[in-house]
Amino acid sequence: xxxxxxxxxxxxxxxxxxxxxxxxxxNLTISRGERVAVIGPSGAGKSxxxxxxxxxxxxxxxxxxxxxxxxxxAGTRAVRAVQRRIGTIHQQFDLVGELKVVHNVNAxxxxxxxxxxxxxxxxxxxxxxxxxxxLQRVGIESKVKARTSELSGGEQQRVAIARILxxxxxxxxxxxxxxxxxxxxxxxxxxxxxxICAGSSTTLVVSLHDVDMALDRFERVIGIxxxxxxxxxxxxxxxxxxxxxxxxxxxxxxxx
Numbered sequence: 506x507x508x509x510x511x512x513x514x515x516x517x518x519x520x521x522x523x524x525x526x527x528x529x530x531x532n533l534t535i536s537r538g539e540r541v542a543v544i545g546p547s548g549a550g551k552s553x554x555x556x557x558x559x560x561x562x563x564x565x566x567x568x569x570x571x572x573x574x575x576x577x578x579a580g581t582r583a584v585r586a587v588q589r590r591i592g593t594i595h596q597q598f599d600l601v602g603e604l605k606v607v608h609n610v611n612a613x614x615x616x617x618x619x620x621x622x623x624x625x626x627x628x629x630x631x632x633x634x635x636x637x638x639x640l641q642r643v644g645i646e647s648k649v650k651a652r653t654s655e656l657s658g659g660e661q662q663r664v665a666i667a668r669i670l671x672x673x674x675x676x677x678x679x680x681x682x683x684x685x686x687x688x689x690x691x692x693x694x695x696x697x698x699x700x701i702c703a704g705s706s707t708t709l710v711v712s713l714h715d716v717d718m719a720l721d722r723f724e725r726v727i728g729i730x731x732x733x734x735x736x737x738x739x740x741x742x743x744x745x746x747x748x749x750x751x752x753x754x755x756x757x758x759x760x761x
Contacts, residue, residue: 517567542719545729551712592674596681602654613672639667659690676708
């Protein structure tokens with residue numbers, strides 16, 4: 506796709522799930538190589554927005570385009586091809602605890618491998634050099650043969666990131682990737698994600714509860730409340746009053 510086209514383009518987006526309106530009137534574009542934090546209170550729609558961007562949640566109305574593919578009109582094959590270019594990291598890591606680390610990292614290649622190769626890799630792990638390089642980049646190369654369930658929470662999150670690395674995505678979406686970690690480990694994970702994307706055109710979109718982390722480490726911050734984008738600004742443009750309103754107005758609404 507041309508460098509001047511946005512990687513993600515969302516127009517007049519509405520998402521209704523189970524009769525409830527989760528997102529409404531969302532308009533935003535995210536360019537290749539941008540580092541974006543999405544903040545807002547619990548239930549604001551942050552996770553739904555990321556799942557819309559990776560094509561796992563469908564728009565009820567409006568349009569969502571990723572890497573030039575309009576999810577709302579493209580065929581299944583075209584959507585899956587784009588999804589292979591987007592790596593997603595979830596709060597719960599989505600790892601198979603009983604498998605060794607090498608197998609969980611290789612899961613990042615499943616979208617590109619035929620079924621026979623995926624099955625064979627469970628018996629004799631493939632692409633060990635690439636797996637080793639990915640684990641080295643996240644600082645746990647010695648854990649390649651460890652059972653994943655025996656790792657700490659921070660180490661498991663690093664396995665999830667290594668899995669993304671072998672996928673070689675053009676965009677990384679991280680949904681509350683540090684919510685289950687202590688503050689120190691959380692800062693390490695965010696720094697690692699930013700370092701991985703540094704000097705490349707990889708797009709990074711991270712949803713966070715930690716406002717200070719969003720302001721300190723990201724070049725653009727999107728605030729969502731009640732399914733709507735309340736602001737989309739560089740950190741320097743966000744005053745304490747605007748940030749307080751993002752959360753306090755939601756609390757007032759719940760009290761009424």
